[in-house]
Each structure stands twice: as C-alpha cells, then as structure tokens.
Amino acid sequence: MSESHTGEHVHHELGFWRKYVFSTDHKIIGIQYLITAMSMAVVGGTLSMLMRYQLAWPSMISPTLGKLMPDAFAGGVMKPEFYVSLVTMHGTIMVFFLFTAVLTGGFGNFLIPLQIGARDMAFPFLNALSYWVFLLSCIVIFSALFVTTGAPLGGWTSYAPLSAIPAAGPGQGTGVTLWITAIALFTASGLMGGLNYITTILTMRTRGMSMMRLPLTQWSLLITAILALLAFPVLLAAGILLMFDRMGGTSFFVPAGIIMNQMPIEHSGGHPLLWQHLFWFFGHPEVYIVVLPAMGMASDILSTFCRKPIFSYRMMVYSMIAIAVLSFVVWGHHMFVSGMNPFLGSVFTLTTLLIAVPSAIKTFNWLGTVWGARIRFTAAGLFAIGFVSMFVSGGLSGIFLGTSAADIQLQDTYFVVAHFHLVMAIAPLFAAFGGLYFWFPKMFGRFMNETLGRIHFWLTFIGVYCVFFPMHIIGIGGQMRRIYDPTQYMFLVPQQPVNVFISIAAFILGAGQLIFLFNFLFSIFAGKRVLERNPWHATTLEWTAPTPPGHGNFGEELPVVYRWPFDYSVPGEKEDFIPQTVPATVVAKQ
Amino acid sequence: MADGSGPGRVTLSVVGLAGLLLVLIIASLYLFIAQPFWFPPLASEHGGRIDSLFGTVLVVSGIAFVLVQGALGLFVARYGANGNERAAYWHDNPKVEAILLITTAVILTVLVFMGQRVWASIYFADQPQNATIIQITGEQFFWNFHYPGADGQFGRTDTKLITSTNNIGLDRNDPVAKDDVVSVGIMHVPIGKPVRVRLRSKDVIHSFFLPNFRLKQDAVPGMGIEVWFTPTRAGQYEVACAELCGLGHYRMKAALTVDESEEAFNAWLKMAAEQQ
Numbered sequence: 001m002s003e004s005h006t007g008e009h010v011h012h013e014l015g016f017w018r019k020y021v022f023s024t025d026h027k028i029i030g031i032q033y034l035i036t037a038m039s040m041a042v043v044g045g046t047l048s049m050l051m052r053y054q055l056a057w058p059s060m061i062s063p064t065l066g067k068l069m070p071d072a073f074a075g076g077v078m079k080p081e082f083y084v085s086l087v088t089m090h091g092t093i094m095v096f097f098l099f100t101a102v103l104t105g106g107f108g109n110f111l112i113p114l115q116i117g118a119r120d121m122a123f124p125f126l127n128a129l130s131y132w133v134f135l136l137s138c139i140v141i142f143s144a145l146f147v148t149t150g151a152p153l154g155g156w157t158s159y160a161p162l163s164a165i166p167a168a169g170p171g172q173g174t175g176v177t178l179w180i181t182a183i184a185l186f187t188a189s190g191l192m193g194g195l196n197y198i199t200t201i202l203t204m205r206t207r208g209m210s211m212m213r214l215p216l217t218q219w220s221l222l223i224t225a226i227l228a229l230l231a232f233p234v235l236l237a238a239g240i241l242l243m244f245d246r247m248g249g250t251s252f253f254v255p256a257g258i259i260m261n262q263m264p265i266e267h268s269g270g271h272p273l274l275w276q277h278l279f280w281f282f283g284h285p286e287v288y289i290v291v292l293p294a295m296g297m298a299s300d301i302l303s304t305f306c307r308k309p310i311f312s313y314r315m316m317v318y319s320m321i322a323i324a325v326l327s328f329v330v331w332g333h334h335m336f337v338s339g340m341n342p343f344l345g346s347v348f349t350l351t352t353l354l355i356a357v358p359s360a361i362k363t364f365n366w367l368g369t370v371w372g373a374r375i376r377f378t379a380a381g382l383f384a385i386g387f388v389s390m391f392v393s394g395g396l397s398g399i400f401l402g403t404s405a406a407d408i409q410l411q412d413t414y415f416v417v418a419h420f421h422l423v424m425a426i427a428p429l430f431a432a433f434g435g436l437y438f439w440f441p442k443m444f445g446r447f448m449n450e451t452l453g454r455i456h457f458w459l460t461f462i463g464v465y466c467v468f469f470p471m472h473i474i475g476i477g478g479q480m481r482r483i484y485d486p487t488q489y490m491f492l493v494p495q496q497p498v499n500v501f502i503s504i505a506a507f508i509l510g511a512g513q514l515i516f517l518f519n520f521l522f523s524i525f526a527g528k529r530v531l532e533r534n535p536w537h538a539t540t541l542e543w544t545a546p547t548p549p550g551h552g553n554f555g556e557e558l559p560v561v562y563r564w565p566f567d568y569s570v571p572g573e574k575e576d577f578i579p580q581t582v583p584a585t586v587v588a589k590q
Numbered sequence: 591m592a593d594g595s596g597p598g599r600v601t602l603s604v605v606g607l608a609g610l611l612l613v614l615i616i617a618s619l620y621l622f623i624a625q626p627f628w629f630p631p632l633a634s635e636h637g638g639r640i641d642s643l644f645g646t647v648l649v650v651s652g653i654a655f656v657l658v659q660g661a662l663g664l665f666v667a668r669y670g671a672n673g674n675e676r677a678a679y680w681h682d683n684p685k686v687e688a689i690l691l692i693t694t695a696v697i698l699t700v701l702v703f704m705g706q707r708v709w710a711s712i713y714f715a716d717q718p719q720n721a722t723i724i725q726i727t728g729e730q731f732f733w734n735f736h737y738p739g740a741d742g743q744f745g746r747t748d749t750k751l752i753t754s755t756n757n758i759g760l761d762r763n764d765p766v767a768k769d770d771v772v773s774v775g776i777m778h779v780p781i782g783k784p785v786r787v788r789l790r791s792k793d794v795i796h797s798f799f800l801p802n803f804r805l806k807q808d809a810v811p812g813m814g815i816e817v818w819f820t821p822t823r824a825g826q827y828e829v830a831c832a833e834l835c836g837l838g839h840y841r842m843k844a845a846l847t848v849d850e851s852e853e854a855f856n857a858w859l860k861m862a863a864e865q866q
Contacts (some may be wrong), residue, residue, distance in 0.1 A: 082835070102787075258811050307671070337808055408806050409640055483840035485841075569677040
C-alpha cells in the first residue's frame with residue numbers, strides 16, 4: 001500500500017507496526033475490520049458448505065471426511081451434534097462477526113471521517129481499542145470450534161434452558177461459555193464503536209456539511225450506531241445473566257422442576273421466555289444494524305452508477321429513522337408460538353406490518369432512482385441493483401411471517417431461513433460487495449479487476465437465488481430448521497431432491513466467492529493503479545481526498561461543502577456530476 | 591434531449607440482468623402457482639383458514655414481487671448508459687410519494703385485520719367443551735402422550751416419581767390414575783372432535799408441530815400451554831419437534847393416527863390401557 005502525504009506537514013513518519021498494525025488511523029482500522037470479518041466469513045461460509053453437504057446426502061458415508069475430521073465424522077458419517085454446532089457457529093459468525101463487523105466496523109470506520117470531511121474519528125484510541133476487542137472476540141468464538149466436548153449447539157439465538165444447563169448437550173458446557181464470552185466482548189467492542197460513530201458524525205462534520213447534506217451512507221451509519229448503543233447492552237446483560245445461571249447458581253431463565261436425563265436440576269423461579277424477550281429485544285434491532293448500513297451504501301452506489309440523484313432523499317432519511325424506531329417494538333414476532341400471551345401476537349403483527357411501510361417506501365425510491373437513469377453496469381453498480389432485488393425478495397416473505405396466524409405454520413421452517421437469509425444476509429452481502437468494488441480504489445489505490453468482479457456478480461446473483469428461493473418451497477412443505485436429517489420424516493422425503501439442488505447451487509455459489517477472494521487479495525498488490533482522486537466520477541467528499549488518503553485524509557485544508565451529495569446529471573452542466581465541494585454560485589441552477 | 595429518454599445501449603450486463611430478473615419472475619410464478627411442492631395435505635378445521643390467509647398474502651405479495659422485480663428488469667433493459675445522453679434530473683415527487691405511502695399502509699392494514707381475524711378465531715375462541723384432552727410432555731428427544739382414560743380424569747404426576755420407565759412421573763397409586771394411558775411416541779385422536787392439547791416440557795424448549803394440522807406450539811419448561819384443533823381427515827400423520835432442543839432434535843418425532851371414529855379411538859385407548 002502506498003502512502004500519500006499530499007500537503008501533510010504536521011505528522012511525523014510512523015514505524016510499520018504503529019502505522020499498519022497498532023494504528024489509530026480510522027482507515028487502517030476500517031481495513032483491519034474488513035479483513036478480519038472477511039476471514040470470519042471464510043470460516044462461516046465453510047461451515048455452511050458442510051451443512052449443505054449433510055442436508056443433501058444425510059446418510060452418505062465419506063471415508064475422506066472421516067479421516068479429515070474423525071471427531072465430527074465418526075465412521076465417515078457426520079454426527080448430529082456436529083451438525084447443530086455447525087448451525088450455531090455459522091449463524092453466530094455470520095450475524096455478528098461478518099455482517100455487523102464488516103458494515104459498521106469496516107465501512108463505517110473507513111467512510112465516516114472521509115465522507116463528513118473530518119481528519120479522523122472523535123476518539124481514535126477508543127476506535128483502535130474497539131477493533132482489538134473485536135479481534136479478541138473473533139479468536140474466542142473461533143476457539144469454540146476446537147473444544148473437545150464440542151462447539152455450542154443451541155443455535156445463534158441460544159435459547160434457555162438449552163443454553164443455561166451445561167448437561168443439556170455436548171457443547172453446552174465450555175462451548176456455550178466461550179459463546180457468551182465472545183458475544184460479551186463483541187458487544188463491548190460494538191458499544192465503543194457506536195459511541196465513536198455518533199460523536200464523530202454529530203460533532204465533526206466539516207463546514208457546510210449540514211445533516212441534510214450527508215450521504216445516505218452516513219445517515220445509515222449514524223442511525224445504526226444509535227441502534228447499537230441501545231440494543232447491544234441488552235444482549236450483554238442477558239449474556240451475563242445467562243452466565244450467572246450457568247455458573248453462579250442463579251435462576252433467571254431456568255424454572256423449577258426440570259429433569260434432565262432423569263436427573264433433577266437445581267433451579268427455581270426463572271422463566272425461559274425472559275431470555276427470548278431479552279434476546280429479541282436486541283435481536284430485531286440487530287437485523288437493522290445489519291440492514292440499514294447496507295441500505296445507505298446501496299443507495300449511494302446506486303445513485304452514482306445510475307448517474308442520477310437518489311429519489312426522495314428526505315423520505316430515505318425519514319424512512320430509516322422510522323425503521324430504527326419501530327425496530328424496538330417488533331421483537332415479539334419471533335415469538336408468536338413461544339407461549340407468549342396471544343394478545344401480544346396481535347400487537348406485534350400490527351407493529352411488524354407497520355415497519356414494512358418505510359421499507360416499501362425505500363424500495364419505491366430505489367426504483368425511482370433507476371427510472372430514467374443512465375446506468376453504468378460496473379461490478380459495484382450491478383451489486384447495488386442486485387441489492388434491491390434481494391431486499392424485495394426477502395422483504396416480501398416477511399409479510400407472511402409477520403402475520404401471526406400464517407406464521408403458526410411457517411415458524412421455524414425453511415421459509416424463515418429463506419426470508420432472513422435474503423433480507424438480512426444476502427441483501428447486505430450485495431451491498432458490502434458493491435461497497436468493496438466501489439471503495440477499494442480509495443482504500444488501496446488500485447482497482448479490483450472489473451471482469452472478475454462481473455463474473456463474481458453473475459455467479460453470486462444466480463447462486464443465491466438458486467440456493468435461497470427454493471427454501472421457501474421446502475419451508476411451505478414443512479421442513480424444519482436446524483434438523484440434521486430431513487429424510488427422517490416421511491412427509492419431507494418427497495421434497496429431498498430440492499435439498500440436493502440447493503446444495504449443489506450452494507457449492508457453486510461458494511466456489512464463486514473464491515473468485516472474489518482472489519480478486520481482492522491479488523488487486524491489493526497488483527491491481528490496476530488508480531491515477532485520479534475520483535475514478536467513478538462521484539460527488540461525495542472521500543473522492544476529493546488523495547488516493548489513498550494520507551494520515552489526516554484531506555491534506556492541509558479540510559474540504560468545504562456547498563451542496564447535497566446527489567448532483568448527478570444536472571442539466572446544463574459540463575460534467576454529469578458535481579462534487580459536494582463545488583460552490584453553488586459556480587453552477588447556474590435550473 | 592439529455593433526459594434519459596432514448597434507449598440504453600444493449601450490453602451483456604443489460605441482457606443478463608434483465609433476463610435473469612425475467613427468469614426469476616417466471617420461475618417463482620411456476621413454483622407458487624403450479625405448486626410442484628406445497629403444504630402437507632390439510633387435516634384440521636382451522637387449518638383451512640390459515641391456508642386461505644396464506645393464499646391472500648401470497649396474491650398481494652406476489653403482485654408486488656412481480657411488479658417490483660419486473661420494473662427493475664425493465665429499467666435495467668431501458669436505462670443503460672448509451673454514451674450520448676444524460677440521466678433525467680428529478681429527485682422528488684411528494685404527490686407520488688404520498689400516494690405510494692398511503693397505498694402501502696392501507697394494503698398492509700387490511701392484511702393485519704384479515705390476519706388477526708384468523709388469529710383470534712384460533713386463540714381467542716372459547717375452549718370446546720366436548721374435547722378429547724391430552725397432556726403432552728416433551729423431553730430430549732421424544733414426546734409423551736398422557737390420556738386420562740375412561741374416567742376423564744388425569745392421575746397425579748410428580749417429578750419425584752420420574753424413572754426411566756415412568757417418564758412423566760405418574761402416581762400409579764392415585765385411584766384416578768388407574769385407567770390413565772401414557773404413550774411414548776404414539777398419539778391417537780378421533781376424527782371430527784376437538785382435541786385439547788396441554789403442552790409441557792421436562793427439560794428444554796420443544797415445539798409441538800403437526801404439519802398437516804397447521805398447528806405449532808412451543809412446549810416450555812415451567813409453563814403449561816393449551817392449544818386445540820379439530821382433525822378432519824382420518825389417517826396417519828407425523829408429529830415433529832420444531833424448536834432446536836439438542837443433538838437429537840431431528841429425530842424427536844411421533845406418529846399421529848386420526849381414528850375414523852370415536853369407537854376406533856376408544857378401542858385403541860382400551861388396548862393401550864391394558865398394556866400399561
């Protein structure tokens with residue numbers, strides 16, 4: 001990575017370790033987050049491949065796998081406890097250690113100061129600390145895969161009392177202890193980040209950067225940080241209470257009278273649903289902690305490659321705020337058949353369908369942006385359009401699940417798996433890929449290979465639809481989530497060929513991601529050099545900074561902002577974009 | 591005119607993306623209309639209401655799906671860069687936004703009310719009086735079905751009495767327990783008569799799932815939860831566990847028989863009681 005020092009004169013040269021490893025520079029921290037999260041994605045993705053192998057061919061004997069992983073594949077057949085551990089670790093790693101980390105930690109850190117015209121975050125040391133605590137949490141969760149008694153198997157939701165009683169299964173001892181520890185560290189790291197993001201965006205915007213001139217990425221990151229600050233402590237508290245139940249003899253989540261393997265368990269007075277309420281009070285905002293930054297980034301990228309202003313900027317901001325507020329009153333839709341009072345089911349149906357309104361508004365606005373555009377089909381642009389398609393496909397199935405009566409049948413089936421993957425994993429994944437192709441030149445001073453990028457897009461777009469769309473169908477057919485062998489049930493046997501199809505598609509999809517990984521790593525060192533500050537002809541401030549930006553980002557003078565970030569194709573102008581730093585008087589306004 | 595009115599250049603990306611969105615629409619229409627795989631055959635009274643609610647939501651969201659994905663595909667096909675034109679410059683239309691907002695809100699509100707009518711008919715209706723009552727206890731990794739027997743009264747249970755042969759700790763010395771039937775993994779109900787199910791769990795959370803009956807209810811330790819349904823089709827069905835409950839979750843199933851008559855059901859109950 002080359003270092004540019006245009007106009008820099010106050011900062012002395014730092015050594016390698018201080019500059020690239022123990023750095024307090026938001027750009028380095030952002031890239032550290034990105035690469036760490038991508039490594040976790042490789043782990044989480046590999047686990048899902050093993051899951052798909054098992055689901056398609058549940059009774060296949062593989063001597064090779066038996067030799068490779070004798071503990072997991074006794075006699076060449078996957079053990080059921082290993083399968084549920086895969087489910088648990090895949091979910092946990094992807095939700096927290098990939099999506100939350102890559103979007104807020106990675107893009108958030110890199111983009112916030114650059115897009116608001118600041119030299120760094122408000123609290124650079126806290127920022128670095130946040131990353132190192134995150135890295136520690138990654139190491140802890142990763143180590144859970146290697147516990148001799150097994151990785152945790154209670155799912156990423158870790159419902160009590162399965163998670164509260166170590167005797168409930170292999171992996172529920174040390175495995176769950178590591179899970180709780182990792183999650184606690186992760187939330188602590190997230191809180192440090194969130195505090196930093198809010199302070200930075202609210203107080204460190206450059207001259208002229210009013211709130212209504214912020215790129216939508218910045219709005220989304222600000223709202224996300226507020227969500228994180230309000231939601232993470234609830235999970236942290238719940239995790240600590242769970243730890244007390246496991247180790248301190250308390251009974252927050254465990255009622256009296258439990259008999260496990262004919263042995264009475266010494267607890268009394270707790271309630272299992274308390275865990276679910278706490279978990280989902282965090283868990284639903286968490287969905288938007290992942291989705292909102294994706295929405296913001298996709299909006300900005302879409303506008304750039306459509307060469308057209310985002311449709312209804314104001315409504316985009318208001319709908320994100322509405323989603324954030326409503327996200328705290330919908331958690332019960334995860335619990336319609338949990339034994340919660342059915343009257344609450346009615347309330348949560350209402351709030352859940354309410355939150356669909358701002359989501360629909362955003363979709364209309366993306367369509368309005370593409371309408372009348374002049375789209376440049378770069379890899380980044382393709383992924384931004386793909387994001388809209390995925391968000392719509394995943395969002396609409398939410399109406400079925402949010403309707404409590406329809407959810408009775410669909411709850412805990414593959415219909416749910418299809419829904420949440422498309423809307424909160426694949427859509428954000430598309431936004432993150434779009435973001436990587438888009439901002440990679442600013443990060444590393446080189447382009448990613450565009451041809452490989454497009455091949456990656458096609459494989460991913462076709463792959464995810466082949467994997468996740470048929471899951472709706474087998475979910476309607478009744479296939480439960482988290483089961484090791486669907487062919488155990490007679491009523492699921494006829495649709496087993498669909499599982500085989502999904503698995504084959506998943507392997508192709510997985511292989512397609514290797515193209516991306518190769519492109520990413522290769523391009524850091526040998527990609528085509530970026531010779532200008534603004535290769536995409538975009539309007540936001542990061543593109544006025546040197547490529548890659550030096551320490552302090554903007555050289556001697558901070559940029560001054562005169563306009564909103566979406567002046568694309570302004571009629572009568574020479575160029576089809578006007579950066580935010582161009583004074584209004586220069587342009588003859590229509 | 592530099593306002594994006596001319597056709598876009600036809601490139602591989604345009605054809606590919608617009609084409610794929612078209613394939614997506616056609617494939618999903620096939621899957622949801624031809625229904626090569628669909629719900630397990632319906633066998634309960636209230637299930638019909640759930641299925642038709644699903645159908646209504648499917649029509650509404652299906653139309654939205656086709657319109658939005660279709661519009662996206664159309665715009666991709668139509669508005670590619672063509673090298674000599676600029677995009678249109680407009681970015682607000684409060685009237686259209688208001689119409690879309692209100693339309694969406696109205697459609698979703700109607701769906702909420704339709705859904706809640708079904709929900710209320712299932713959860714807020716009075717308990718049927720002449721029902722078969724079964725106490726069901728989930729444990730890792732099987733279901734225990736406890737029938738009160740001819741006297742209609744459940745015998746006393748006590749967790750202290752639980753042994754490997756007495757899963758639910760039934761007190762056999764209790765006079766009303768004499769004719770009780772405890773069946774592991776086998777459930778019988780008569781056709782056409784409401785069944786009230788009292789769900790409990792001994793250890794972790796399980797979920798009592800009858801796919802053909804559109805019934806799913808978590809069994810939570812420390813709670814007794816009652817649900818009811820009326821079987822409408824005789825035959826053999828499967829009971830599943832829908833909540834991850836440990837390593838054997840996938841095999842926590844039971845066999846459910848809907849007997850063709852009350853007599854057939856009573857005959858089974860009598861036979862099972864004799865085997866106790």
